[in-house]
Amino acid sequence: MKKLLEIALGIVTSVGGFLEIGSITTAAQAGAEFSLQLIWAIVLGGLCVIFLVEQSGRFAAVSGRTIPDAIRERFGSNYFLSLYVVLGIVCLLVLGAELGGVCIALELATGIGFQWWGLPAAFIVWLVIWKGTFGVIEKGVSLLGLITLCFVVGAWLVHPQWPQVVQGALPSLPQHDSSRYWFIAVSIMGASISPYLFFFYSSGAIEDEWNESYIQINRVISTAGMTFGSLISIAVLILAAVLLLPKGVRLDHYQQLPLLLTPIFGKWGFWLLVASIGIACLGAAMEITLQIAYLTAQGFGWNWSENQHPSAEARFSFTYSITIILASLIVIVGIDPLKLTVFTMAITAATLPVSIVPFLFLMNDPSYVRVYRNGWFSNSIVLLIVGIAFLLAVVTIPLQIFGGS
Amino acid sequence: MDLIRDCLDKKVIDKDDRPMGRVDGIIIEIDGDGPPRVAWIELGVSTIAGRFSLRLGRLVKRLSQHLPDKGEPYRIPWNKLRIGLNEVEANLEAEKTPALEWELWFRKKIIGRIPGA
Amino acid sequence: MNVSKQEIHVERMIGKKVFALNGRSVGRLQEIRASVDRNQCYVKEFVVGSYGMFERLSAMSIARAIFARFHSDSRSHGYLVPWKDLDLSDPNRPRLRCEVNELIPL
Numbered sequence: 303m304k305k306l307l308e309i310a311l312g313i314v315t316s317v318g319g320f321l322e323i324g325s326i327t328t329a330a331q332a333g334a335e336f337s338l339q340l341i342w343a344i345v346l347g348g349l350c351v352i353f354l355v356e357q358s359g360r361f362a363a364v365s366g367r368t369i370p371d372a373i374r375e376r377f378g379s380n381y382f383l384s385l386y387v388v389l390g391i392v393c394l395l396v397l398g399a400e401l402g403g404v405c406i407a408l409e410l411a412t413g414i415g416f417q418w419w420g421l422p423a424a425f426i427v428w429l430v431i432w433k434g435t436f437g438v439i440e441k442g443v444s445l446l447g448l449i450t451l452c453f454v455v456g457a458w459l460v461h462p463q464w465p466q467v468v469q470g471a472l473p474s475l476p477q478h479d480s481s482r483y484w485f486i487a488v489s490i491m492g493a494s495i496s497p498y499l500f501f502f503y504s505s506g507a508i509e510d511e512w513n514e515s516y517i518q519i520n521r522v523i524s525t526a527g528m529t530f531g532s533l534i535s536i537a538v539l540i541l542a543a544v545l546l547l548p549k550g551v552r553l554d555h556y557q558q559l560p561l562l563l564t565p566i567f568g569k570w571g572f573w574l575l576v577a578s579i580g581i582a583c584l585g586a587a588m589e590i591t592l593q594i595a596y597l598t599a600q601g602f603g604w605n606w607s608e609n610q611h612p613s614a615e616a617r618f619s620f621t622y623s624i625t626i627i628l629a630s631l632i633v634i635v636g637i638d639p640l641k642l643t644v645f646t647m648a649i650t651a652a653t654l655p656v657s658i659v660p661f662l663f664l665m666n667d668p669s670y671v672r673v674y675r676n677g678w679f680s681n682s683i684v685l686l687i688v689g690i691a692f693l694l695a696v697v698t699i700p701l702q703i704f705g706g707s
Numbered sequence: 708m709d710l711i712r713d714c715l716d717k718k719v720i721d722k723d724d725r726p727m728g729r730v731d732g733i734i735i736e737i738d739g740d741g742p743p744r745v746a747w748i749e750l751g752v753s754t755i756a757g758r759f760s761l762r763l764g765r766l767v768k769r770l771s772q773h774l775p776d777k778g779e780p781y782r783i784p785w786n787k788l789r790i791g792l793n794e795v796e797a798n799l800e801a802e803k804t805p806a807l808e809w810e811l812w813f814r815k816k817i818i819g820r821i822p823g824a
Numbered sequence: 825m826n827v828s829k830q831e832i833h834v835e836r837m838i839g840k841k842v843f844a845l846n847g848r849s850v851g852r853l854q855e856i857r858a859s860v861d862r863n864q865c866y867v868k869e870f871v872v873g874s875y876g877m878f879e880r881l882s883a884m885s886i887a888r889a890i891f892a893r894f895h896s897d898s899r900s901h902g903y904l905v906p907w908k909d910l911d912l913s914d915p916n917r918p919r920l921r922c923e924v925n926e927l928i929p930l
Contacts, residue, residue, distance in 0.1 A: 367793065375716050375793055376881055378838070379731065379755045382716075433823055603718045603729035603750075604810070613824040616813035667882040669793060708865070710856040712880045715835055733834040735856075735867060742907045743832070745858055745865035758835050785865050 309522050315444035316527020321453075321534050322586035323403035324396070324493035324650075326579065327553075327643045329535045330562060332486050333542025334553045335479070338462070341470035341536055343487040347494025348532030350687050352525055353680070354658070357665050358500040359520035362507035365670040369504045370600040372670055373660045382601050385656050390594060392653055393498050394625065395646045397590040398632030401427070402639025403583030406556045407576045420633035427587045428626045432619070436509040436608035439592070443585040450534055450582055452574045456566045457537035460544040467540065485705030488698050489644055491690070492651030494532070498593040501657075505596045509608060517674065538562065556640045591629070595622035644706065652698035654691035662688060708790060710745065718794045719750065719783070721801035728806050730795055731755045732780065748788065748795065750806055751780025781805045832915045842872045842905070843919045850924055851902055855880055870910050870918075873902020875930040902930035 332340035358369055365372070374382040404423040405416035430439060476483035503524075512520070541562045542553065551558055559579065563571030592608060598621045599606035605615040612619035632642070661684050665676040676684065708714070710733055719727040732749035753771065757764025771778025781804065789796045801807050818824050834856055841849040854876030859868045871879070905927055911919045920927075 365793075371718070374729065375718075378716055379758050379835075383755070383759060432821075603726055605726045611824065612821070613814050613819050616810050616818040619818050619824075620813050663881045663883050669882065708858050708860070709871075709880070710834055710858055710867075711838060712855060731835070735832050735834055737830040737832065737912060741866075743867040743912070745867065746831070749833075754833075754835070757833070761836075786863055 305519060309519050311441060312519065312523035313526045313530065314448065315441050316523060317444075317448065317451075317530040317534070319440070319444035319447055319585050319589070320528070320531025321447065321450045321538075321578070321582045322493075323399055323406075323579070323583050323639065323643050324496070324647045325490075325535045326403075326538055326559075326582070327640060328486060328490045328493045328647055329538040330542040330546070330553050330559070331644070332490060333539040333544075334546040334551055335486065336476065336483055337543045337547055338466050338470035338540065339474055339476070340483070340487055340490065341467065341539060342473045343490040344494065344532055344535045344539065345471050346473075346690075347491045348528055348535075350491075350495050350690065351499065352528045353683050353687065354495065354500045354661065355503050355528055356521055356524040357661060357676070357680070357684070358504040359507050359512070359524055360517055360674055361664060361671060362504040363512040363516045363520060364514055364672060364674045366508070366513075367670065368508055368596070368600050369501055369660070369664065370597050372664050372667075374601050376663060376667065377660060386597060386601055388653050388656055389497055389597065392646065392650055393590055393594050393597075394628060395632070395642065396496070396498070396650065397587060397594070397625065397629040398637070399639055399643040399646050400583045400587040400590060401626075401629050402633050402637070402642060404580055404587060405633055406559070406639050407580030407583065410557075410560065410572075411576045411580075416639065417634055417636045420630045423584075423587075423633070424626045424630035427584065427591060428623060431588060431591060431608070431622055431626075432612060434608070436506065439585075439588050439608065440506060440509075443581065443588060446581045447585050449574065450578045452563065452567075452578060453534055453537040453541060456563055456571075457540040459566050460541060462540045462544050467536075479705075481701060481705035483705070484697070485648070485701040488651050488694055488701055489647040491694055492647040492649070492654075492698075494535075495654060495658075495687075495691075496650055497654065497657035498590050501597065502589050502593045505593065505600070514674075541566075554640070556638075587626075587629075591622050591626050594625045595619075645702070648698050648702050648706065651694040653695070655688065655695050658684075658688050658691045713790055714748070714795060719748070719797055719806070720794060721797055721799050721804075723800065725801040727797060727799075727801045727804070728781075732758070734782070745785050747782040747784055749780045749782050751778075753778050754780045779805075830912070832912055837915055837918070840916060840918060842870075842910070843917060844924050845920055845922075850920065850927075852877075853918060854902070867907045869907060870905040871902060871930070872905055873930060875901040903927040904930065 329344060362368055373385060401423055402416065405419035408419040409416040545565050546553060546561060551561060560572045560575045563575045567574060595618050596606060599618045604617045606618040607615065664670060665684065668675060715730050715733055717730050719730060721727055728750040730748045731751055731754040733745065734747045734749060735743040736746040737743045753764050753768040756767040768778040783797055787798045837853050840853050842851060842853055844850050851873035853870055853872055855871035857868045857871065858865050905920065909920060909922045911921050
């Protein structure tokens with residue numbers, strides 16, 4: 303019974319914590335510009351992330367180590383430092399975008415410009431991490447994030463052409479504006495296969511003290527959680543396709559976001575949208591802040607845990623504090639959160655290989671995963687994901703130039 | 708035992724399971740005609756930087772002159788160590804060694820001064 | 825006569841090319857094997873060559889797959905070099921003290 307409850311809670315927190323500004327923006331832009339055609343990119347990204355998240359959880363449960371721990375131990379400090387610099391910069395920019403998402407929600411709610419909310423939002427993120435435990439952050443905020451299910455309800459209520467929705471799940475070639483189409487596809491993949499997501503998942507497994515008995519639970523949580531989460535992204539795409547595309551609204555400004563829900567729910571739709579974006583981005587901001595601190599502490603062998611007092615792990619606490627301050631500067635200087643989001647999703651895609659290649663080795667290392675090594679099927683999937691990652695890395699920059707807004 | 712696979716970059720914990728850092732370097736000593744002896748492990752930012760490039764290591768050491776640990780890496784003699792599976796156990800108390808000098812400095816000067824720490 | 829001890833940083837030696845007596849590279853240094861004797865740890869041998877890198881990454885199955893696909897069987901993918909057969913007077917350019925054909929292939 304206890305395990306069933308854990309599974310249920312794990313799925314719920316995965317669903318509630320899945321959506322963030324990157325997945326909202328890329329899915330909405332995809333729907334607004336290419337109707338239901340790009341659903342396959344969300345499906346493909348979702349499938350990749352299911353495998354990577356499951357393997358991250360399995361690795362942590364069996365070895366008692368996180369993926370960044372093992373990357374430093376197996377690949378050495380030079381590889382780790384390269385990964386750290388690249389991922390640190392990308393995650394900081396993504397964090398700026400997520401914090402910007404919180405500030406957009408606050409601007410929509412109050413009318414006060416998003417830049418003014420930069421410091422207060424950063425302070426809230428910092429305060430919850432400073433005072434809260436891992437459970438509060440993971441479960442509390444993610445449970446609140448279930449409000450994003452309003453997108454699923456909305457997508458049902460707009461009565462899309464369901465056969466076309468199913469058809470959109472299969473890859474297709476663009477009928478117009480090819481470079482823009484592929485750019486958005488790449489951005490969706492970058493929003494789905496975010497390295498911070500599966501690194502954070504392995505850190506979370508250690509925080510929750512998972513062991514071998516959690517292997518089946520992990521499989522269920524990662525599969526169901528990421529699947530349902532992807533369905534919410536697809537719901538956002540459907541809403542944009544049905545409500546924005548016919549009106550020629552391209553979603554290049556965050557003021558247009560309420561148009562996703564107000565036609566269905568009226569004034570309630572506005573507040574649902576504000577709450578959804580605010581809570582989803584708040585949760586994501588906390589996760590990314592913690593992940594940057596986890597990556598630093600794990601790579602350099604410091605004491606770390608969200609369940610200890612800050613003074614017991616001073617360097618870890620200092621790292622997440624400095625991180626959130628730096629991210630708030632990105633918001634305060636007034637960089638458009640929507641444009642930053644699209645840019646960061648694309649560069650996340652470009653930097654995927656450095657994060658994913660180690661899985662090929664670590665998930666077959668008996669000194670870590672013992673008998674729970676990858677079979678030939680999982681290894682083939684990881685190899686395929688590595689191939690997709692390299693392809694994304696190669697095409698992202700040219701597409702950013704020719705297809706980015 | 709494989710020095711690089713089993714020892715280098717592994718987490719170092721003290722006798723109370725407290726993290727001390729990671730094995731950033733290993734020093735072997737050649738003395739006369741005998742086999743090289745594994746003498747110390749090294750912990751320190753300048754050691755990691757030196758692996759990336761010697762010039763970077765020297766720069767980090769020079770810039771660290773005014774910092775608490777003066778940029779000097781901390782060496783632990785081999786006879787104080789036990790090599791476990793993917794970690795190294797040092798027969799020491801972490802807070803009594805220079806390994807946690809930075810941790811204690813951050814605790815005292817910054818984090819400890821914030822309410823709720 | 826006071827002979828000073830030479831200290832060598834092992835972590836800086838990883839990946840350095842090892843040279844044969846004729847000046848040709850025999851591969852890169854990938855691992856150092858040591859053994860414990862009376863509470864002291866001594867270097868036993870050095871692992872040189874690409875197989876050694878895959879061993880270090882616990883990826884021998886990947887190595888075998890790659891080398892079976894791209895190399896002939898007769899080519900050696902690395903060597904074990906006993907400690908006395910490697911001259912470390914210049915750690916940036918380790919040199920063999922013996923002929924290559926005297927080494928044990930991986």
